[in-house]
Amino acid sequence: MKKVLDKQFFNRKTLAVARDLLGKYLVRKTGKKIRRYKITEVEGYVGSHDLASHSSKGKTERNEVMFGEAGRFYIYLVYGMYYMLNVVTEKKDYPSAILIRGVEGLSGPGVITRELKINKKFNGKSASRKTRLWFEDGGKINPRKIKKTPRIGVHYAGPVWSKKPYRFILEE
């Protein structure tokens, strides 16, 4: 039985957690069926000073879970059609999260939530077997296969923050 990643895992520096999530597994249980997906692409959103982060506008109804405990899901709707799957990191009141952008076999954050049937009901829930959506440990990965690039779709964050290399990709 693989180890389930707990609050301790996520209660660390966001960018460290983001790197560490590559090669780990996103696990979804629907009915009796369990599916496991190796995580291949993530983005860090790193505190209220990060102008690309929803939390840079302060606490609102939408983003309040970012201000809460690590290891919970932050789910929101973009473009009226797609849910984004994030997991909250760092200590309470340090608003930060990681967007799961890609897993093996599924490319794109909107595709992941559509395929895994993830919606706003998961917002604020802890990642655990109980919620039927969780993370598990994976095998060792080669650190040389981790690529860093700027985040996607965050031009609004301005010249500095839109270019921060907070997107992590696991090359095959």
Add this chain to the structure above:
DNA sequence: ACGATGATGAAC
């Protein structure tokens, strides 16, 4: 290159 589609936050 662009339209689908609706919640969100800020302005008024």
Add this chain to the structure above:
DNA sequence: TTCATCATCGTA
């Protein structure tokens, strides 16, 4: 209450 914007995707 209105308005512009949006951490996207599939079709063209």
